[in-house]
Amino acid sequence: MNLRSVAQSINFYPGFFGIFFNPFFFARRELARHVQLCAPAMTGKILDVGCGKKPYKKLFLNAREYIGIDIENPGHDHSQEEIDVFYDGKIFPFVDQNFDSVLTNQVFEHVFNPDEFMSEISRVLKKEGHLLITVPFVWDEHEQPFDYGRYSSFGIRHILEKHNFEIVKHYKSGTGLQAVFQLINVYIYKKFYSRHRILNYLMTGLFISPFNLLGALLSVIKRKDSDLFLDNVVLARKK
Numbered sequence: 001m002n003l004r005s006v007a008q009s010i011n012f013y014p015g016f017f018g019i020f021f022n023p024f025f026f027a028r029r030e031l032a033r034h035v036q037l038c039a040p041a042m043t044g045k046i047l048d049v050g051c052g053k054k055p056y057k058k059l060f061l062n063a064r065e066y067i068g069i070d071i072e073n074p075g076h077d078h079s080q081e082e083i084d085v086f087y088d089g090k091i092f093p094f095v096d097q098n099f100d101s102v103l104t105n106q107v108f109e110h111v112f113n114p115d116e117f118m119s120e121i122s123r124v125l126k127k128e129g130h131l132l133i134t135v136p137f138v139w140d141e142h143e144q145p146f147d148y149g150r151y152s153s154f155g156i157r158h159i160l161e162k163h164n165f166e167i168v169k170h171y172k173s174g175t176g177l178q179a180v181f182q183l184i185n186v187y188i189y190k191k192f193y194s195r196h197r198i199l200n201y202l203m204t205g206l207f208i209s210p211f212n213l214l215g216a217l218l219s220v221i222k223r224k225d226s227d228l229f230l231d232n233v234v235l236a237r238k239k
Contacts, residue, residue, distance in 0.1 A: 010022055011024075011028065011055075012028055012031075012032060012055040012056070013028070013029075013032050014028050014029050014032075018212075019209055019212040019213055019216065020204070020205050020209045020212075021201055021204055021205070021209075022204070022212075023185050023186070023188070023189040023200075023204050023208045024182070024185070024186070024189075025182070025185070025212045026174050026178040026179070026181060026182040026185075026212070026215060026216075026230070027139075027173075027174050027182050027230050027231065030173040030174040030178065030230065030231070031105075031106075031134060031173055031174075031231060031233065032056070032059075033173075034134075034171040034173045034231075034233040035056050035059055035105070035132070035134065035233060036059050037169070037171070038132050038169055038171075038233065038235040039056075039059040039060050039061070039062075039132075040061075040062060041101075041130045041132075041168065041235055042060050042062060042063065042101040042103065042130055042132055043062040043063070043064075043100055043101060043130075044062075044063070044064050044065075044099075044100025044101060045063075045064055045065045045067070045098070045099050045100050045101070046060055046063045046065065046066050046067070046099065046100065046101045046102070046103060047067050047068075047069065047092075047094070047098075047099040047101070047102045047103070047124060047125075048066065048067065048068040048069070048102075048103045048104075048105070049069055049070075049092070049102060049103065049104040049107060049121065050069075050070055050071075050104055050105065050106075050107030050110075051068025051069060051070050051081075051082065051083060051084075052068075052070060052081050052082075052083075053080065053081050053082055054066070054068050054082045055105075056103070056105060057082075060101075060103075063101075064100075067084050067085065067099075068082055068083055068084045068085070069083065069084065069085045069086070069087050069092065069093075070083045070086060070087075071086065071087065071088070071089045072086040090113075090116065090120075091120065092120045092121075092123070092124050094124045095124075096123050096124065097123075097124065097125065097126045097127070098124050098126075099124050099125055099126065099129065100125075100126055100129050100130075101125075101129055101130045101131070101132070102121050102124070102125050102129070102130075102131045102132070103131075103132045103133075104121070104131075104132075104133050104134075105132075105133075105134045106134055106135065106136065106231075107135075108133060108135040108149070108151070108156075109135055109136055109139075109147060109148060109149050109150060109151070110143060110146050110147060110148060111148065111149075112148045114149070114159060115159075115162075115163075118159060118160075118162075118163040119163065121163075122163050122164060122165075122238060125238050126238070127238055127239075128237060128238060128239075129237070129238050130168070130235060130236070130237055130238075131160075131165060131234075131235070131236045131237075131238065132233075132234070132235050132236075133156070133160075133232075133233075133234050133236070134173070134231055134232065134233045134234075135150075135151050135156060135231065135232050136150055136151075136230060136231050136232075137150055137151060137152055137153070137172075137229055137230065137231060137232055138150070138179055138183070138228065138229065138230055139186075139230060139231075140183070140186055140187075140190070151232055153170065153172060153232060156232045156234055157170065157234075160234065160236050164238060164239045165236035165237065165238055165239065166236060166237050166239055167234060167235075167236050168235045168236060168237050169233075169234070169235040170232070170233070170234050170235075171232075171233040171234075172226055172229035172231075172232065173229060173230055173231040173232070173233050174229055174230030174231055175224045175225060175226055175228065175229040175230075176219060176222065176223075176224040176225035176226075176228055176229075177215055177218050177219045177222055177224075177225075178215060178219045178230070179228050179229055179230050180215070180228070181211050181212070181214065181215025181218075181219075182215070182230060184211050185208045185211050185212065188203075188207050188208055188211075189203075189204070189208065192207065
């Protein structure tokens with residue numbers, strides 16, 4: 001495993017050492033855990049919409065084929081990403097009912113036309129196919145200016161049911177004190193972020209890891225608050 005693979009593993013699958021090196025420890029740890037719980041239902045030919053680096057591809061063990069699409073951004077470096085097909089942000093370049101499963105991970109908040117987006121997902125997904133969607137509920141503005149929405153558990157359920165999906169599983173990811181400490185760490189990270197990776201690791205170790213440790217301890221001791229959470233993770237089935 002090369003250094004890049006190690007860095008990506010700590011970034012998206014932060015185990016114990018992620019406490020000391022990952023400023024997004026709670027959000028990423030809980031996302032990976034909940035996506036893995038839903039992954040067995042994702043079978044056959046899978047479409048990853050807004051795939052980027054395909055961070056969770058390895059969790060989908062029942063995939064026969066895994067295709068990632070994303071929007072081409074001339075001002076963004078795509079060299080470290082694993083995009084198979086670029087599209088215009090509106091129409092998926094695939095025929096109707098072409099996929100058995102669809103994943104869209106931390107993308108929906110960047111969609112300004114959610115009804116059109118959901119219609120496209122429904123169009124390319126086979127009947128009885130599964131959709132796995134993750135979307136923030138509590139988070140700071142990011143990837144500005146292309147950050148358009150946050151979804152409560154009721155909001156994401158409403159829009160899925162509106163587009164003829166039934167909810168199979170719905171997890172509130174990163175609840176209670178995990179959410180509180182994660183937001184503190186995001187604030188610190190944004191204040192001290194630099195373009196130098198080593199300096200960022202040092203900053204995380206000095207200023208953020210104490211909050212990771214404290215948050216991990218207190219979230220075990222204290223009762224979880226399911227009304228405060230970072231992300232929705234929803235597995236739905238097309239009717």
